Amino acid sequence: MNSSDLPILILGTGGHARVVADALLCNGQQIQGFLDPVPQFTEWRDIPYLGTDDILSSFSPDTVRLANGVGSVPFTDTRNRVTEKYENAGFSFCRVIHPSAIIAADTKLAEGVQILAGAIIQTGAVLGKHVIINTGARIDHDCAIDGFCHIAPGATLCGSVRLAQRVHIGAGATIIQEIDVGADTVIGAGTTITQSIDSMQVVRSPEVVTEARRG
Template sequence: MNKPIIILGNGGHASVLTEILLLQNRKILGFTAPEEQTNSYDLKYLGTDVIFENYNPLEVELVLGLGTVGISNVRQSLYKKLKNQGYTFVICVHPRAIIASTATLDEGTQIMAGAVVQPHVQIGENTIINTGAIIEHDCIIGAHVHVAPGTTLSGNIQIGDCTHIGTGAKIIQGITIGSHSLIGAGAVVVNNISSNQKVIGIPAKSHRI
């Protein structure tokens, strides 16, 4: 049975997730934020993240509504903190996303409208596959990754943990990208990328972060 949901955050990414949850008729208790705020969906402000000390982790589920625009440890740190407290994060999939039956989605995965996830794809925990992104067959995507809107990953690509793939980037088949790297918006990646790299251009060239 579905449990009531608390959304962490109140920005644009949280709004997109709220839409998905409402389409699924999920009960939303409210949201957290660093200070009291209004909400465009009239959701209740519950307080800061301190409130989670007062809830039973077995009675609610969480949705992490903080997006990323580059490499950031905030999502990962908050996710791990609340997991250590016993909380569970919802897998959010927009009804207009296409997910192959053989794809696997770990806890907290978020897949937005128009995204396509093809057969035998593996997506790690707390990863965002944003609007209109295409993940072709047999890709392996790590944890805490953000694949931004309009991105195309061809087949058999591996993406390391905590990497950000910028809007509209394209990665050819068979490429491996390390962890904690940033692929710039519109980049075309044709060579393997090691960890802790910033990659920009067509064809993309890397620079150590």
């Protein structure tokens, strides 16, 4: 069986997990069930909750694929830790691409990338492992987005923006062209960024204030 035909297990049962599941279903993918240590339902759209993540010990990595339904929230690393745990155990994570997304043909997408409904990605963009391009986000030409970044709903990256690992761009934020943003920085919702930002910073609106992250 081709790996792209393997059934999918979704990690998580929260809102992001359901959005991921919906995108997969829109593409005709087979979802075997949800896993979560603290489940929010027992069944969703006829797809069962199967148990905690411990159930993965009963699956061989070459018989299923994983989809990460753990949301990306600033100042937490749960999504990253879950991903690394199961990659180290040999499991692979599928890409999740909603059919309504517009993606230039030369875009480069790493493993586990998630591109959700209404997102637009223009020519020359490069997306690292497990990047989330959330609902209606816009990525213009030649942007480079490193692993585990989250571009929240409605955010815009203009041309040739470069994000280091684990950057969070809040909902509705705008990064103008040719800006660099350092690793582990959080850009607050609605903020407009007009100059490059170092790593481990928090930038927020309405008056743009930059401060070092704590923790």
